[in-house]
Amino acid sequence: MLLPQLIVNGIIAGAIYALVAASFSLIFNILKFMDLSPGALFVIGAFATYAFNILFGMNFFISLLLGLIVVAICGVLINLIVYTPLRKRKADNFSLLLASFGVFLFLTGMILLIFGAEVKSFGFPIEKGYEILGIVITKLQIILIIVSLILFVALQLFMTKTKIGKALRAISDNPRIASTLGINTEKFTNITFIISSLLAGIAGILISLEQNLDHAMGFSVILKGITASVVGGIGSVPAALIGGFLIGIVENIGIWFLPSGFKDAIAFVILIIFLLIRPKGLFGVKTREEVSG
Amino acid sequence: MTILQTKNLEASYGKLKVLNGIDIEVFQGDLIAIIGPNGSGKSTTLKTILGLLKSENGEIIFEEKKINKKNPYEIVKLGISYVPQGRMVFQNMTVEENLEIGGFILNDKKLLEERMKEIYSLFPTLHDKKYQKASFLSGGQQQMLSIARALILKPKILLLDEPSLGLAPNMMNEIFKIIKEINENGTTIILVEQNAQMALEIANKVCVLQAGKIVFKDIKEKINLEKLKKIYFE
Numbered sequence A: 001m002l003l004p005q006l007i008v009n010g011i012i013a014g015a016i017y018a019l020v021a022a023s024f025s026l027i028f029n030i031l032k033f034m035d036l037s038p039g040a041l042f043v044i045g046a047f048a049t050y051a052f053n054i055l056f057g058m059n060f061f062i063s064l065l066l067g068l069i070v071v072a073i074c075g076v077l078i079n080l081i082v083y084t085p086l087r088k089r090k091a092d093n094f095s096l097l098l099a100s101f102g103v104f105l106f107l108t109g110m111i112l113l114i115f116g117a118e119v120k121s122f123g124f125p126i127e128k129g130y131e132i133l134g135i136v137i138t139k140l141q142i143i144l145i146i147v148s149l150i151l152f153v154a155l156q157l158f159m160t161k162t163k164i165g166k167a168l169r170a171i172s173d174n175p176r177i178a179s180t181l182g183i184n185t186e187k188f189t190n191i192t193f194i195i196s197s198l199l200a201g202i203a204g205i206l207i208s209l210e211q212n213l214d215h216a217m218g219f220s221v222i223l224k225g226i227t228a229s230v231v232g233g234i235g236s237v238p239a240a241l242i243g244g245f246l247i248g249i250v251e252n253i254g255i256w257f258l259p260s261g262f263k264d265a266i267a268f269v270i271l272i273i274f275l276l277i278r279p280k281g282l283f284g285v286k287t288r289e290e291v292s293g
Numbered sequence B: 001m002t003i004l005q006t007k008n009l010e011a012s013y014g015k016l017k018v019l020n021g022i023d024i025e026v027f028q029g030d031l032i033a034i035i036g037p038n039g040s041g042k043s044t045t046l047k048t049i050l051g052l053l054k055s056e057n058g059e060i061i062f063e064e065k066k067i068n069k070k071n072p073y074e075i076v077k078l079g080i081s082y083v084p085q086g087r088m089v090f091q092n093m094t095v096e097e098n099l100e101i102g103g104f105i106l107n108d109k110k111l112l113e114e115r116m117k118e119i120y121s122l123f124p125t126l127h128d129k130k131y132q133k134a135s136f137l138s139g140g141q142q143q144m145l146s147i148a149r150a151l152i153l154k155p156k157i158l159l160l161d162e163p164s165l166g167l168a169p170n171m172m173n174e175i176f177k178i179i180k181e182i183n184e185n186g187t188t189i190i191l192v193e194q195n196a197q198m199a200l201e202i203a204n205k206v207c208v209l210q211a212g213k214i215v216f217k218d219i220k221e222k223i224n225l226e227k228l229k230k231i232y233f234e
Ligand SMILES: Nc1ncnc2c1ncn2[C@@H]1O[C@H](COP(=O)(O)OP(=O)(O)O)[C@@H](O)[C@H]1O
Pocket: A293, B013, B016, B018, B036, B037, B038, B039, B040, B041, B042, B043, B044, B045
């Protein structure tokens, strides 16, 4: 029963990657550039919750809520302080990507400064895990998968059924036309950053409950998240979910056969293959850059 | 009564000056056609009125107020709606969703539903396809959707950019019939067209644009087609 266990492990990891992928995709759809800052918000979510819960001794769920508020505020501030002025000056997508890398380094550096380098933990007692048909899985891992799936269903409903979600899709398709229909695109950009940050923050909190908190954990998550969103096809919510699971599973099966040091390389190889062969991903949808004429 | 007026309007894309002082006066109920060769600045004129492009000089006056500095999302709220060149429907959204976004600024759900009904009775084809993605519509149907999306707000003035572009002749006729109807129902229209003949048939006034300047304008009755052709093709 090795393969099923590897697949389940892959799904657990994939649930996290999927959330991060959705976080990247949302911003990409609205602003058309790869924003790396969700990698930092992932770390901030975990450390802020840790600070409220462990350092300040607050109730876990209140800490969680406060942690997410911190993350959302950071997301909007990043947009307002860094990206909005850059876009006003007509910065191209590459400049924005570079700026976002700077944001990532700055924020994770701040985390290192504040919390120090040693690995931290929420200190939940280690569970033994259930054994179902020979597959071992802990309660926390089950919760992690369920939370991720619920968030995806909620996100999909939000994008397809609510007025704000539909406006976001319209902006993603054609921001200039959306603006002529009465949509204040700047305002919706901030909404995008709130949602995107929350997704990244929740992913960071979930992983830190399951494993540890490490100020450096944002980097590999950027790689996995971007790969998952590219593999699934940037542009649709379900695609990010499937992309995430796929990366998680391939990676977990892969490290069984390869030395574990190759773990991050697997995602990278998949990313390159997709960029070369199928850049719009498995479920890629048509996007249009700008209004012509 | 004047509803919209531009005075000495100038605009550029970067260093490229495209509008060299446009004066247009639109009266309530007009169907005014702006014709002119490709690249003469027709689309740019509309974009500047809408605030998609900021004017560098001159004035845009709508219902006696200057609107030069306003953003597109504010201008639509005044009652100016836009049907862009090339249709530009939201490809990955259904027909119904496209119309809902058209009605984005209507904050009353009942009102939106009412308007939707009115739109569907004006465009039965759209009703039949309301759950289809816009990308699956034909060019003519997309043009209808684009017009319907703008019309759902019952604008005071409708800016139409080359609605006949790329359509088969019978579809073109149908679209022009609809445009005429919309105007007869009281909506003021600025119609940008390359197809001068078609535009002349339904318009009551004509402006000819050349290299970012109005080189000729008159009410239709006084227009001699031969004279127009001479100006147009010079
Ligand atoms: N987005 C743009 N950026 C730069 N130049 C543009 C842009 N859009 C139009 N132009 C230029 O402005 C001029 C007028 O274009 P346009 O208003 O689209 O003409 P028309 O609609 O009459 O065909 C053309 O020379 C065109 O190349």
